[in-house]
Amino acid sequence: MNIDNLQKAQILAEALPNIQQYDGKTIVVKYGGNAMVNEELKKAVMHDLVYLSTIGVKIVLVHGGGPEINRVLDKMNIESKFVNGLRVTDEETIDVVQMVLAGKVNKDLVCHICNLGGRSIGLSGMDGSMLKCESADDVHGYVGNVTEVNPDVICEALDNGYIPVISTIGFDENSHCYNINADTAAAEIAGALKAEALISMTDIVGLCKDKDDPSSLIQKVYISDTPALIAQGIISGGMIPKIDSMTKALRQGCKKAFIIDGRVPHSILMEMLTDEGMGTMFRL
Numbered sequence: 001m002n003i004d005n006l007q008k009a010q011i012l013a014e015a016l017p018n019i020q021q022y023d024g025k026t027i028v029v030k031y032g033g034n035a036m037v038n039e040e041l042k043k044a045v046m047h048d049l050v051y052l053s054t055i056g057v058k059i060v061l062v063h064g065g066g067p068e069i070n071r072v073l074d075k076m077n078i079e080s081k082f083v084n085g086l087r088v089t090d091e092e093t094i095d096v097v098q099m100v101l102a103g104k105v106n107k108d109l110v111c112h113i114c115n116l117g118g119r120s121i122g123l124s125g126m127d128g129s130m131l132k133c134e135s136a137d138d139v140h141g142y143v144g145n146v147t148e149v150n151p152d153v154i155c156e157a158l159d160n161g162y163i164p165v166i167s168t169i170g171f172d173e174n175s176h177c178y179n180i181n182a183d184t185a186a187a188e189i190a191g192a193l194k195a196e197a198l199i200s201m202t203d204i205v206g207l208c209k210d211k212d213d214p215s216s217l218i219q220k221v222y223i224s225d226t227p228a229l230i231a232q233g234i235i236s237g238g239m240i241p242k243i244d245s246m247t248k249a250l251r252q253g254c255k256k257a258f259i260i261d262g263r264v265p266h267s268i269l270m271e272m273l274t275d276e277g278m279g280t281m282f283r284l
Contacts, residue, residue, distance in 0.1 A: 015273040022272060023056040025196035026158065028254075030186035031109075032064040033203045035262030042112065044265040045201070049163060050118035051269065058158045061165045062189060064182035065105035072100050085238055086140050089179045094142040097179045101167035102126070109165045121157050124167040126177065128153025131170030131185060133178040144170050144178025146185065149192035187245035191252025198249050199271065200242065201262030206280035209234055220281050223247050243282070250284050257282040 029049065035041045049059050066087070070080050073096055081088040089097060102124040113120035125131030130153055133144030157164040168185040170178050183200060190198035207229075209216040221229070226243055229235045235243060246257040260267045260279030270278045 014275075018273045018275070019055055022052070022196060024058070026058040026060060026193050027052070027272075028060045028062060028186055028190040028193065028195045028198045029268065030062050030182055030198070030200045031262070032066065032182050033201065033262050035201050036063070036065070037067050038263075041263065041265060043116075045262070045268065046109070046112040046116055046118075048266055048268040050113055050116045052272070053118055053163055059163045060154060060158070060189060060193065060195070061109065061163060062168060062182060062186040063101075063105060063109060063165065064168055065101050068105050069097055069100050072096055083139055086136075086143055086181065087179060088140050089142040091142070094177050094179060097142075098124075098169055098177050101169055101179075106165055106167045113163055113165070118163055119161050120163040120165055122165050122167075123153060123157070125170040125180060125185060130154065130166070131168075131180060131188070133170035133172050133180065135172075135178070142176065142178050144172070144180050146170060146180060146188045149188050151189065151192045154189065154193065181241075181245075183242050183245045187249035187254075187257075190254040190257075191249040194253035194255075195249075196255050197272075198246060198254050198257040199268060200246070200257070200259050201267070202242075202259055203261075203263060204259070205261045205278075206259050207235065207239065218280055219277065220283065223250060223282060223284050246282050250282065 031045065035045055049061060053059050073080050076096065078092060106122040110120045110122040129150045131146055132148040134147050136143045136145045154164050168180045168182045170180050172178065186198060205214045205217055207218045207221060208214060209218060226235060230240065249257060258271055258279050258281050260271050267278055
């Protein structure tokens with residue numbers, strides 16, 4: 001579809017109230033899934049983040065990197081094991097996780113943002129004592145639950161005009177590195193920053209009454225309604241811990257949280273800068 005200059009101007013004019021709403025506010029974006037492994041989608045996501053930063057939104061990008069970790073483990077002939085959807089992370093695996101997340105994946109994203117004209121800096125949850133952890137359980141090895149968040153280094157980066165790109169690894173009091181679920185890390189960071197919004201990019205359109213029918217998308221959910229939605233089976237499986245993380249972020253001071261479809265180019269802009277949005281918004 002071709003859009004003439006008048007239509008472009010009208011689109012920008014209609015977006016103005018939403019732009020003003022987010023001016024100077026902090027948005028935490030959890031990034032992973034198909035949007036991370038597809039190069040065209042990755043470029044679209046980074047473009048959106050640079051655009052939002054340029055118009056005055058403070059962007060924090062929190063990323064995982066499961067597919068890249070799997071690829072490197074395969075090359076090293078180390079078997080990937082999962083229990084209840086979480087990677088079993090022994091001493092050999094955590095070394096690879098740290099190398100891949102804090103190294104290659106993180107720096108690739110920083111370079112994408114910089115090449116699009118943005119200012120970005122790569123961080124991990126170990127930098128600035130950002131994410132302190134303890135072992136989640138005796139099954140998953142070096143998989144961590146966050147016990148403390150220190151957002152000072154994030155705030156310093158934002159105050160100096162940078163987009164902090166954060167890999168989801170943390171550490172404990174014995175200096176052991178831990179792999180942290182990306183949804184969990186993003187929610188903890190959003191809560192600590194009292195962010196205006198937490199946006200989780202996923203491989204689904206949002207929360208639907210019928211998971212097989214995208215037209216049954218639920219556009220707004222109040223956290224108080226989630227127990228009933230779980231009882232009805234509308235929220236189930238891997239969606240339960242994702243929404244549990246969002247609930248924690250909201251209760252810690254994040255204003256709202258979104259699940260959006262990361263497979264759609266420019267989905268972040270459509271959610272934030274249009275009245276219709278495109279995913280599911282969660283509020284207290």
